[in-house]
Amino acid sequence: MFKKITYAIHRVLGTVISLLFLMWFITGLVLIYKSFPDVDKTQRHDHRICLTDSLPNIEDVLAEIPQDEKLKSIQVNQYKNKGIFTVETSKDTYYISSQLEQDDEPISKAELEDIAQSWVQASIAKIDTLHKQDIWIMYSKYQKELPIYKVHFDDSAKHQLYLSSRTGEVQQLTTRNERLWAYVGSIPHKLYIPVLRQHTRTWINTLTTLATLSFITVITGFILGVRAYTKRYKIQKKWSTPYRKFSYKWHTLLGFAFSLFLFTWSISGMMALQKVPQWLVKTHTNYHIPQKIKGKKVDPAVYPLDYRKLQEAFPKLKQISWTSFQGVPIYEIIDGKEVLHIDASKDSIQRLNLSEAQICQAIESIHGQETKYNIQLIHHFEEYYLPWKRDLDLPIYKVSVESEDENTYYISPETGNYKHLDKNRKARKWLFNGFHYLHIQWLMERPVLWTLTIWFLALGCIAVSGTGVWLSFKFLIRKLKKKPKKTC
Structure with a gap:
């Protein structure tokens, strides 16, 4: 009975899952080299306009905001040929010009075309107004920018540029070649189907369910293989394949050889968009780290360093953001293509360099002054602090806290940016x-070996999936050809 149930589960699920596995591994190899199109940060910074407008006193800007609203963030950029302050409060977002006027008008067509042609030097074929997300702007962050203008260019690369109707900020840029690779890579791999992806929770549940079914398929296949080989051994007293047919024999042999990796990739698929469940690795305390680690925000009106001095010191200044770390006021600026952090606690311009004492203050604000911890400044990457798709700061303060959750922090002295890990996150x-990317320090430090390993394992799993697809196809053909029994 157990064999029949296991065999039925493997055969029924395998008919669908083998095809999904085949697709996932082929598209996964594509994804290594061709990711989903996105605007590179350096490219975005390069196209920003320098702050050339005469800027007002920050107190005068803040006076334009209702006093009963809590300030969340403030930033100034140059667009519409003037400096525009974007002020986000607990209730609303305000756009205030350098002339201290509310700037709520959408971007004009002429301004839109100027921005578009600064990005792509080609004639504009047409401009669409999108009131809902399409396949290239499916992330929730784009929702607040709607309506979005989609600019089609009449060039050989067939560029398509997406612009916020409110600010003219570039949201997305794709070429025909990038879109083609996405259709054979990231879109099928991540099930970026618009009707599914726009419902985030449904999309997440779908991917998790399919990965779970894949896990069950692998487990049942492994059990059936072990049972078949064990039974063969008991009869012949030697290990040999119990199957004569080519497809069955190689599906089983390859399945054994790559079952561990099919197993781990199924688990990683289940974890792709989910947190590790608490029943598996428990988090004992919620320390409210995002609210505490950087401390209470400093009022922009009391920054000792006047932000207008930055405009004098950095001729390629394009953006200023007001931020802070444990009472230290900070200006995050874009100078040309580079992002810099300026210590605003003094009247002179200095790059941010947080001290060990300031890092300790942040840790104690989270865990209490009595907590024991170890802090060190490290100049190298390690297992839980490895770059992947973005650069990571070095040197970095590593703080290991003695706690049930084994909290570890990596805090940059040059930016105040941090990464937090506990047992659950580890x-x-x-x-x-x-499991999914082989993002393991030993392999990542040997990129050629990492590449060869990924290709070897993926091709092996493609072979397992391919033989599974062929067996499923033959099974379905037999079922279709099978004549129904005659009834009286």
Whole structure:
């Protein structure tokens, strides 16, 4: 009975899952080299306009905001040929010009075309107004920018540029070649089907369910293979394949050889968009880290360093953001293509360099002054602090806290940016990044070996999936050809 149930589960699920596995591994190899189109940050910074407008006193800007609203963030950029302050509060977002006027008008067609042609030097074929997301702007962050203008260019690369109707900020840029690779890579791999992807929770549940079914398919296949080989051994007293047919024999042999990796990739698929469940690795305390680690925001009106001095010191200044770290006021600026952090606690311009004492203050604000911890400045990457798709800061303060959750922090003295890990997050590093991308320090430090390993394992799993697809196809053909029994 057990054999029949296991065999039925493997055969029924395998008919669908083998095809999905085949697709996932082929598209996964494509994804290594061709990711989903996105605007590179350096490219975005390069196209920003320098702050050339005469800027007002920051107190006068803040006076334009209702006093009963809590300030969340403030930033100034140059667009519409003037400096525009974007002020986000607890209730609304305000756009205030350098002339201290509310600027709520959408971008004009002439301004839109100027921005578009600064990005792509080609004639504009047409401009669409999107009131809902399409396949290239499916992330939730684009929702607040709607309506979005989609600019089609009449050039050989067939560029398509997406612009916010409110600010003219570039949201997305794709070429025909990038879109083609996405259709054979990231879109099928991540099930970026618009009707599914626009419902985030449904999309996540679908991917998780399919990965879970894949896990069950692998487990049942392994059990059936072990049972078949064991039974063969009991009869012949030697290990040999119990199958004579080519497809059955190689599906079983390859399945054994790559079952571990099919197993781990199924688990990583289940973890791709999910947190590690608490029943598996428990988080004992919620320390409210995002609210505490950088401390209470400093009022922009009391920054000792006047932000207008930055305009004098950095001729390629394009953006200023007001931020802070444990009472230290900071200006995050874009100078040309580079992002810099300026210590605003003094009247002179200096790059940010947080001290060990300031890092300790942040840790104690989270865990209490009595907590024991170890802090060190490291100049190298390590297992839980590895670059992948973006650069990571070095040197970095590493703080290991003695706690039930084994909290570890990596805090940059040059930016105040941080990465936090506890036992649950460390487990996810292995269950997702480690299993799915082989994002393991030893391999990442040997890129040629990492590439060869990924290709070898993926091709092996493609072979297992391919033989599974062929067996499923033959099974379905037999079922279709089978004549129904005659009834009286």
